[in-house]
Amino acid sequence: MGLALFVFTCYSELLKPMSQEEPVLINFKSVTKSYGSIVALSDMSFDVKKGEFVFITGPSGAGKTTILKLILGEVLPTKGEVRVDGLNLANLNDKNLPSYRQRIGVIFQDFKVLSDRTVYENVAVALAVIGLPEPQWEERVKHILRLVGLSRQANFFPSQLSGGELQRVSLARALSINPKIILADEPTGNLDWKTADGLMDLLEKINKEGKTIIMATHNMEIVDKYKKRVIHVDGKKEQVDIGKEPNNKKDNTDETKDIKEGEESHPEGGKIKEK
Amino acid sequence: MSTHLKTAWGYIRRSPFQALAVSFVLTLTFFVSTVVYVLVYSSSKMLTYFETRPQIIAFIKSDVKDTEIADLQHRLEADAQIRDVKYVSKEEALSIYQEATSDNPLLGQLVSPSIFPASLEFSVNDLSFAQNAINNVKGENIVDSVGFTAALGGETSLDDVIGRLKTVTNYVRIGGITFVGLLTITSLVILLVITGMRVVARREEVEILNLIGATKGFIRSPLVIEASIYTIAGVVMGWAIAFISVLYLSPSIVGYFGDIPILPKDALGLFKLFGAILGKRRDEVCFKMKFHVKKVSILLGICLVFFAFTKTVSAQTCSNTEECNRLIQEYQNEISKLQGQASTLKNQIAQFDTQIKLTTVKIAQTAEQIKMLGGRINQLGDSLAALTEAFNSRAVETYKLSKFENNLVYILTAYNIEDAVSKFHYLEKIQEEDQSLLKRLEDAQTTYEGQKADQEVLQKQLKTQQANLNAQKLAKNNLLLATKNDEVKYQQLLSQAKAQLSAFQSFVTRQGGASILSNQTKCNDWGCYYNQRDSEWGNIGMGGSSYTMANYGCLVSSVSMVASHYGKNIKPGDIAVSNDAFVPATGYLYHSFSVNGITVSISSVSKSIIDSELSAGRPVIAGLYSGPDHFIVLTRKDGDIIHL
Numbered sequence: 001m002g003l004a005l006f007v008f009t010c011y012s013e014l015l016k017p018m019s020q021e022e023p024v025l026i027n028f029k030s031v032t033k034s035y036g037s038i039v040a041l042s043d044m045s046f047d048v049k050k051g052e053f054v055f056i057t058g059p060s061g062a063g064k065t066t067i068l069k070l071i072l073g074e075v076l077p078t079k080g081e082v083r084v085d086g087l088n089l090a091n092l093n094d095k096n097l098p099s100y101r102q103r104i105g106v107i108f109q110d111f112k113v114l115s116d117r118t119v120y121e122n123v124a125v126a127l128a129v130i131g132l133p134e135p136q137w138e139e140r141v142k143h144i145l146r147l148v149g150l151s152r153q154a155n156f157f158p159s160q161l162s163g164g165e166l167q168r169v170s171l172a173r174a175l176s177i178n179p180k181i182i183l184a185d186e187p188t189g190n191l192d193w194k195t196a197d198g199l200m201d202l203l204e205k206i207n208k209e210g211k212t213i214i215m216a217t218h219n220m221e222i223v224d225k226y227k228k229r230v231i232h233v234d235g236k237k238e239q240v241d242i243g244k245e246p247n248n249k250k251d252n253t254d255e256t257k258d259i260k261e262g263e264e265s266h267p268e269g270g271k272i273k274e275k
Numbered sequence: 276m277s278t279h280l281k282t283a284w285g286y287i288r289r290s291p292f293q294a295l296a297v298s299f300v301l302t303l304t305f306f307v308s309t310v311v312y313v314l315v316y317s318s319s320k321m322l323t324y325f326e327t328r329p330q331i332i333a334f335i336k337s338d339v340k341d342t343e344i345a346d347l348q349h350r351l352e353a354d355a356q357i358r359d360v361k362y363v364s365k366e367e368a369l370s371i372y373q374e375a376t377s378d379n380p381l382l383g384q385l386v387s388p389s390i391f392p393a394s395l396e397f398s399v400n401d402l403s404f405a406q407n408a409i410n411n412v413k414g415e416n417i418v419d420s421v422g423f424t425a426a427l428g429g430e431t432s433l434d435d436v437i438g439r440l441k442t443v444t445n446y447v448r449i450g451g452i453t454f455v456g457l458l459t460i461t462s463l464v465i466l467l468v469i470t471g472m473r474v475v476a477r478r479e480e481v482e483i484l485n486l487i488g489a490t491k492g493f494i495r496s497p498l499v500i501e502a503s504i505y506t507i508a509g510v511v512m513g514w515a516i517a518f519i520s521v522l523y524l525s526p527s528i529v530g531y532f533g534d535i536p537i538l539p540k541d542a543l544g545l546f547k548l549f550g551a552i553l554g555k556r557r558d559e560v561c562f563k564m565k566f567h568v569k570k571v572s573i574l575l576g577i578c579l580v581f582f583a584f585t586k587t588v589s590a591q592t593c594s595n596t597e598e599c600n601r602l603i604q605e606y607q608n609e610i611s612k613l614q615g616q617a618s619t620l621k622n623q624i625a626q627f628d629t630q631i632k633l634t635t636v637k638i639a640q641t642a643e644q645i646k647m648l649g650g651r652i653n654q655l656g657d658s659l660a661a662l663t664e665a666f667n668s669r670a671v672e673t674y675k676l677s678k679f680e681n682n683l684v685y686i687l688t689a690y691n692i693e694d695a696v697s698k699f700h701y702l703e704k705i706q707e708e709d710q711s712l713l714k715r716l717e718d719a720q721t722t723y724e725g726q727k728a729d730q731e732v733l734q735k736q737l738k739t740q741q742a743n744l745n746a747q748k749l750a751k752n753n754l755l756l757a758t759k760n761d762e763v764k765y766q767q768l769l770s771q772a773k774a775q776l777s778a779f780q781s782f783v784t785r786q787g788g789a790s791i792l793s794n795q796t797k798c799n800d801w802g803c804y805y806n807q808r809d810s811e812w813g814n815i816g817m818g819g820s821s822y823t824m825a826n827y828g829c830l831v832s833s834v835s836m837v838a839s840h841y842g843k844n845i846k847p848g849d850i851a852v853s854n855d856a857f858v859p860a861t862g863y864l865y866h867s868f869s870v871n872g873i874t875v876s877i878s879s880v881s882k883s884i885i886d887s888e889l890s891a892g893r894p895v896i897a898g899l900y901s902g903p904d905h906f907i908v909l910t911r912k913d914g915d916i917i918h919l
């Protein structure tokens with residue numbers, strides 16, 4: 001935690017804060033992303049403040065994952081600008097990209113676990129990546145695995161795990177590095193309702209600890225249930241930034257709205273309003 | 276790091292065959308490159324040996340004073356172009372020769388240090404100085420010849436040897452480097468392929484690690500470590516195998532190359548060399564190529580002394596010898612013929628004359644033989660001297676060769692393999708020649724000694740023959756003296772002799788024969804008693820006749836006894852063998868004769884004188900019975916008693 005903070009602080013010094021009064025963490029400014037002739041994201045603009053929990057919704061292929069990829073620096077915008085904590089990601093290079101990513105925990109849609117390593121090792125590798133001294137791994141890994149409910153499966157290989165368990169391995173790995181931002185790409189996609197609910201509870205708890213969470217999902221039940229700020233995207237047209245009440249989910253798909261409620265609810269960026 | 280090491284170890288464990296393949300290829304590569312390195316090292320060492328140690332050897336003339344040699348040595352030591360001046364004495368030369376011919380110790384024993392040239396050996400700092408140094412040293416009065424390492428006679432040079440060595444070294448280096456290069460490329464490719472396979476297999480892993488913020492170093496480290504493990508394993512194994520092989524083989528290799536330090540001689544040195552290989556201190560084996568090349572034709576200055584030893588046994592047939600043989604035969608026939616004729620004085624004289632002629636001829640023959648033998652001995656002596664000289668010079672050549680050559684140089688100085696073979700053949704021939712020379716030397720010595728002995732025998736024979744001749748002449752004279760060349764007197768003498776002989780014979784018959792006795796001689800104050808039947812002379816035919824002392828020698832014995840009384844030592848045997856004391860072929864003693872330089876006169880006197888003579892203390896020979904049949908010696912008379 002301390003190390004992660006330190007790294008973060010270092011970066012903060014390098015960055016030019018975009019706005020003094022608003023603790024904006026993530027800023028999309030007219031971002032267009034196209035893969036060749038296919039436009040995945042068109043003229044998208046939004047801000048995410050520190051400590052926010054944001055759902056990104058939209059139909060498949062609308063560009064939800066692209067947004068996450070843009071935040072992670074996996075892809076760069078074709079047009080526009082993505083800033084995270086004031087840092088223009090277009091300025092990232094091979095040298096500072098890894099340390100930037102080390103501040104972000106990602107729960108991948110397809111898990112992206114290392115198939116030839118155990119659950120324990122999959123989590124530990126993330127700790128190795130951030131350069132945590134090896135003696136501290138065991139305690140941290142065990143704690144995280146307990147948190148996600150995989151203590152018993154610590155020495156299992158991915159092939160021995162169910163989809164939900166794999167999802168939780170991915171989550172555990174993301175959480176283990178104590179990131180400031182958590183990106184979750186359809187984290188409940190492979191989970192039954194109960195498990196998904198448990199996961200969501202966990203994410204919410206983490207969010208309460210001050211982590212900024214951006215979750216892409218098309219599971220509207222969850223969106224409805226947790227009543228967070230929603231950014232709705234439809235890659236072909238425009239995106240709608242929906243407030244934390246996604247009650248009108250069906251209606252909003254073709255509209256462009258910017259609901260500020262969520263923002264209002266978390267003026268400090270570290271707190272979220274009770275649902 | 277330990278994380279990466281663990282990860283790398285995990286990779287290796289998961290694909291052991293790839294790991295083995297890589298390690299083996301790397302092992303092979305490093306083994307071969309180590310061996311090539313050693314080859315390059317050795318060949319350059321060899322080249323350096325020949326380049327930097329072009330020993331020039333100045334052979335000193337044999338009769339040079341030590342001070343002169345020391346003077347030259349000091350001058351050489353003062354020369355800036357010259358280093359390592361060393362003096363090799365004659366004694367050291369002999370021991371070098373003995374070592375060089377240790378397979379045939381006789382060769383070393385036959386020679387003395389004096390035949391070997393002392394020498395001054397030195398090296399030049401740069402090969403370009405060599406020719407100049409050789410010329411300078413050649414100009415010295417005390418220097419006999421100058422040799423230049425692989426060559427004798429100074430007309431040849433080491434350049435060709437070095438040129439050849441350079442070619443060999445370059446081939447080794449180029450070939451080795453090419454081979455090692457190919458192997459290295461191969462193993463690198465294999466290493467890359469396997470690493471690539473690793474990367475491909477880990478693409479997903481790499482992607483994930485990328486996404487969770489792993490640095491490139493983090494991702495690559497295990498792969499690099501894995502490759503390093505293969506490399507280290509290959510290097511260590513290849514090195515170890517090569518080291519052990521070379522360590523195992525080095526005694527025989529070092530032994531074969533002898534003085535040439537192509538490999539360190541001890542294990543520690545080898546280890547250092549191999550350490551240098553591991554440390555890639557390649558510059559250590561780099562050797563200077565600066566080298567002033569002069570083309571001087573290679574010629575091994577081996578001058579084989581072809582000694583034409585022809586056994587020039589005199590073909591001159593001794594016509595004198597034949598003539599002598601013919602004459603000897605002739606005279607012997609004549610003597611036989613004369614002996615078969617009537618016993619007349621004339622005949623007897625003729626016999627003497629023939630005998631004298633015969634003996635003269637024999638003496639001439641012996642003299643001729645001695646002369647011939649003497650010539651042969653002289654010849655043999657010359658041959659022996661020449662052979663010894665030849666052998667000595669061969670020994671010197673062999674010694675010089677041993678200072679310069681070894682088998683390797685023969686191979687290297689040969690223009691092609693046939694030449695190399697013929698050089699070996701040539702060497703063998705030289706050795707055979709040495710052997711046959713040695714054999715001839717030994718034979719010649721044996722023959723020489725045999726002939727010397729023969730010569731001594733002949734000399735003795737000559738002396739005897741000359742003595743015989745003198746005796747024969749004397750006998751003839753005595754006969755002429757006794758008979759005054761009168762046939763009547765001769766016949767008279769002959770009949771007296773016959774009468775006496777028959778008287779003696781009858782006495783002996785009466786006495787019951789004359790058996791041979793032994794140790795009868797007794798000497799006292801008076802003189803000696805000699806018994807005619809003593810084995811010392813009893814069987815001698817008196818004067819060369821058939822009448823033996825035992826039967827007829829009483830008078831002779833008596834004469835000897837009387838002589839002994841007067842202190843004259845003429846034993847009966849001495850008289851008996853003297854031809855000139857007896858009437859030829861009769862055993863009848865002259866009344867006057869000489870034996871061993873003592874002249875004896877016998878005169879017949881009347882019985883009346885006996886008493887007076889005996890009274891005067893002078894012994895008397897008395898004849899007994901009427902013949903007289905026997906002779907005795909009367910020594911003294913005490914009153915009426917006469918002592919015999």
